[in-house]
Amino acid sequence: MSFFKKLKDKFTGNSENEEVSDKYKEGLSKTRNSFSSKINDLVARYRKVDEDFFEDLEEILISADVGVSTVMDLIDELKMEVKRQNIKDSAKVKEVISEKLVEIYYGEEDDQVEELNIKDNELSVMLFVGVNGVGKTTTIGKVAHKLKQEGKNVVLAAGDTFRAGAIDQLQVWGDRVGVEVIKHNEGSDPAAVIYDGVQAAKSRNADVLLCDTAGRLQNKVNLMNELSKVKRVIEREIPGAPHEVLLVLDATTGQNAMSQAKTFSESTDVSGIVLTKLDGTAKGGIVLAIRNELQIPVKLVGLGEKVTDLQTFDANAFVYGLFADMLEEQE
Amino acid sequence: MAFEGLADRLQHTIQKIKGKGKVTEQDVKEMTREVRLALLEADVNFKVVKDFIKRVKERAVDQEVMESLTPGQQVIKVVKEELTDLMGGDQSKIAVADRPPTVIMMVGLQGAGKTTTTGKLANLLRKKYNKQPMLVAADVYRPAAINQLETLGKQLDMPVFSLGTEANPVDIANQAIEQAKNEHHDYVIIDTAGRLHVDSDLMDELQQIKSNVTPDEIFLVVDAMTGQDAVNVADSFNEQLDLTGVVLTKLDGDTRGGAALSIKAVTDKPIKFAGMGEKLDELEAFHPERMASRILGMGDVLSLIEKAQDNVDEKRAKELEEKMRSASFTFDDFLEQMDQVKSMGPLEDLIGMIPGANKMKGLKNVQFDDKQLSHVEAIIQSMTKAERQDPSIMNASRKKRIAQGAGRSVSEVNRLLKQFNEMKKMMKQMSGMQKGKKGKKGKGFNFPFM
Ligand SMILES: Nc1nc2c(ncn2[C@@H]2O[C@H](COP(=O)(O)OP(=O)(O)OP(=O)(O)O)[C@@H](O)[C@H]2O)c(=O)[nH]1
Ligand SMILES: [Mg+2]
Numbered sequence A: 001m002s003f004f005k006k007l008k009d010k011f012t013g014n015s016e017n018e019e020v021s022d023k024y025k026e027g028l029s030k031t032r033n034s035f036s037s038k039i040n041d042l043v044a045r046y047r048k049v050d051e052d053f054f055e056d057l058e059e060i061l062i063s064a065d066v067g068v069s070t071v072m073d074l075i076d077e078l079k080m081e082v083k084r085q086n087i088k089d090s091a092k093v094k095e096v097i098s099e100k101l102v103e104i105y106y107g108e109e110d111d112q113v114e115e116l117n118i119k120d121n122e123l124s125v126m127l128f129v130g131v132n133g134v135g136k137t138t139t140i141g142k143v144a145h146k147l148k149q150e151g152k153n154v155v156l157a158a159g160d161t162f163r164a165g166a167i168d169q170l171q172v173w174g175d176r177v178g179v180e181v182i183k184h185n186e187g188s189d190p191a192a193v194i195y196d197g198v199q200a201a202k203s204r205n206a207d208v209l210l211c212d213t214a215g216r217l218q219n220k221v222n223l224m225n226e227l228s229k230v231k232r233v234i235e236r237e238i239p240g241a242p243h244e245v246l247l248v249l250d251a252t253t254g255q256n257a258m259s260q261a262k263t264f265s266e267s268t269d270v271s272g273i274v275l276t277k278l279d280g281t282a283k284g285g286i287v288l289a290i291r292n293e294l295q296i297p298v299k300l301v302g303l304g305e306k307v308t309d310l311q312t313f314d315a316n317a318f319v320y321g322l323f324a325d326m327l328e329e330q331e
Numbered sequence B: 001m002a003f004e005g006l007a008d009r010l011q012h013t014i015q016k017i018k019g020k021g022k023v024t025e026q027d028v029k030e031m032t033r034e035v036r037l038a039l040l041e042a043d044v045n046f047k048v049v050k051d052f053i054k055r056v057k058e059r060a061v062d063q064e065v066m067e068s069l070t071p072g073q074q075v076i077k078v079v080k081e082e083l084t085d086l087m088g089g090d091q092s093k094i095a096v097a098d099r100p101p102t103v104i105m106m107v108g109l110q111g112a113g114k115t116t117t118t119g120k121l122a123n124l125l126r127k128k129y130n131k132q133p134m135l136v137a138a139d140v141y142r143p144a145a146i147n148q149l150e151t152l153g154k155q156l157d158m159p160v161f162s163l164g165t166e167a168n169p170v171d172i173a174n175q176a177i178e179q180a181k182n183e184h185h186d187y188v189i190i191d192t193a194g195r196l197h198v199d200s201d202l203m204d205e206l207q208q209i210k211s212n213v214t215p216d217e218i219f220l221v222v223d224a225m226t227g228q229d230a231v232n233v234a235d236s237f238n239e240q241l242d243l244t245g246v247v248l249t250k251l252d253g254d255t256r257g258g259a260a261l262s263i264k265a266v267t268d269k270p271i272k273f274a275g276m277g278e279k280l281d282e283l284e285a286f287h288p289e290r291m292a293s294r295i296l297g298m299g300d301v302l303s304l305i306e307k308a309q310d311n312v313d314e315k316r317a318k319e320l321e322e323k324m325r326s327a328s329f330t331f332d333d334f335l336e337q338m339d340q341v342k343s344m345g346p347l348e349d350l351i352g353m354i355p356g357a358n359k360m361k362g363l364k365n366v367q368f369d370d371k372q373l374s375h376v377e378a379i380i381q382s383m384t385k386a387e388r389q390d391p392s393i394m395n396a397s398r399k400k401r402i403a404q405g406a407g408r409s410v411s412e413v414n415r416l417l418k419q420f421n422e423m424k425k426m427m428k429q430m431s432g433m434q435k436g437k438k439g440k441k442g443k444g445f446n447f448p449f450m
Helices: A003-012 A020-044 A051-063 A068-084 A090-106 A136-149 A166-177 A190-203 A221-237 A256-268 A286-294 A315-330 B004-018 B025-041 B046-060 B063-067 B071-087 B114-129 B145-156 B169-182 B200-213 B230-241 B259-267 B288-296 B300-311 B314-325 B331-343 B347-353 B361-365 B370-381 B385-389 B396-406 B410-435
Strands: A124-129 A154-159 A180-182 A208-213 A244-250 A272-276 A298-302 A310-312 B102-107 B133-138 B187-192 B217-223 B245-249 B271-275 B283-285
Touching (some): A051 A068, A068 A090, A068 B025, A090 A286, A090 A315, A124 A136, A136 A208, A136 A272, A136 A298, A136 A310, A154 A166, A154 A190, A166 A180, A166 B145, A190 A208, A190 A221, A208 A221, A221 A256, A244 A256, A244 A298, A256 A286, B025 B046, B046 B259, B071 B288, B102 B114, B102 B200, B114 B133, B114 B145, B114 B187, B114 B217, B114 B271, B114 B283, B133 B145, B133 B169, B169 B187, B169 B200, B187 B200, B217 B259, B230 B259, B259 B288, B331 B370, B331 B385, B331 B410, B370 B410, B396 B410
Parallel strands (some): A124 A208, A244 A272, A272 A298, B102 B217, B133 B187, B245 B271
Antiparallel strands (some): A298 A310
């Protein structure tokens, strides 16, 4: 069972919405402690800090999709640190490992949970972008539910006018959560739908407008331009909007996620990442490199297909998750 | 593109090793290190990479490779061979049941592209094989999934079987087969809901569908952008369902697609098709060769190397080259070289494949007319043994005799003699260039007739 599966079980097995976030925080402080103790276990397996130790560490991280260059850099730094501090005992290397990993994610900044940017008493607009099938529409359903639970007035805009059945799919989520969906016909101009969505959200005094878009591969220039246009429509209608442009990434994706993050940022200035499908066996380690290289934080994680399977991201828990399977094997 | 840096580095390493007259174990180690990085960066699973590199190393340090004229090229050849081998051959065939309908089941993770691929496959079956498929909407979980397939059915003008979202997927599949029989459809393609390979309830459901409808094909649909987890997913689906093939989707993106290699390695099931776009006619037969090059980030350079290697007698070429270097190159050798070159196919094609060939001064001045080559041959064959060995003994009467024997003019004989001397000079320059300056395009290429 993966760490996130455990997390998920912890939170979703119970009644749907009950102070999930409190429990999550509570769970996290536990994980923080157990994280360091787990790393301790890992390093205890080796008496010496030698080539084998580093090779194993390298493989753990690579198999979590952290990316080979990030891993090499990390290992190099670790080796240097080990040499500098003259560490011979593997147990002592534990702090250095966890420090370095979390440091890759946060860089110079303090570690903190990066929350969604939602304004009080004015309309906030969120645009969801990403390649095909990563979970944009599903995430919108989940976010809508979360915000509605918090007492917000939410409107959805069905900006995917391309994929067969996409509009119906969002409508089902709208019905499920109990929020209004602004839509046009399949094949119509997405910018026009989004424009209408903004007008509708304004006239209904909505707090948040969530905009779905069609999945697109980042190397399709036309489609990326279309997306920039959608964003410009929002900018023009509401100063300071969109308040979030969320790039949805599938945790199963490998190194191509970096290319996705780069290209989507260029065309829509991505403000945060939603990492989906962490309930599977994939680890999504590439977000470390993305945060490090492009300074885009992960804001939410998707842990399943149910409306409640959404959590805020925590780097420490995530880093722990990278090692989880390996540590469990040992137990 | 995201991978350019690595591809460049790899190219660089290959350039370095390619032109080498002698390859040490250290060189091989360095090269396999770069290949390892390229593969990992392309998302090939690290265990698969490990095995792969081990095999390449074993073969690369083999005597035969090390002793060859162009060990560098041979090493690269080994890499390419192993890689293509690992991907399997072209196998884009689809089963045909003894008694129709042939049943195809589409399975995979959420968001892999099953529904779209179902539509594309149906389209391909009708267009290419003249079949009349029926589509089955067995994804009762994802909102509007049935809707999606029905829309595709309308676009294709093909029947879609559905019992709504309340029905059980196993019942849906069973009833669909009955209806297909009654309506004489020759193919049935079942679109199942995306699921995690570790979701035992839902995997169970697939097994039930399988035992009820005994499909002729079970295709795992995999996103080409999948990372290291591809092995877990493919292995698990294969273990539980015994797949018959794999379809890679979203290959029109800029991913290297190393998942393809991982999947083939762990399941040993053929990758049959590749999705190349969102439109319904964008499904293609899968080409392992192209995929191998894509993963390593190289194009025609590899094919050229293979071609050269296949047609040149290594040992003999080496002797000839030494002769050229030591200026003891004779007309006999020249004749032999020509034979080898001719056996490689039309000259122009070969020249075209050399990276940077059009920029090489030496090549421009040499004539590459096939007809002229046969004239040259005739002239050389009219020479005595002594003349071939040492052209410096040529005088006017010898030239006249040779011209008569070959049925060519004396001036042609003169021109050949001049060309021969120029060639020897150029050969020296070329081998000097290889040792000398760095970073010149095409410098490392060791063409046997130069
Ligand atoms: N297991 C799991 N499945 C998810 C998660 N998020 C989304 N999915 C599933 O992934 C599939 C694709 O999700 P969608 O929301 O349709 O993805 P999308 O990005 O909107 O797709 P397109 O609009 O086609 O580009 C669906 O089957 C979802 O149920 C998650 O966190 N975990
Ligand atoms: Mg969608």
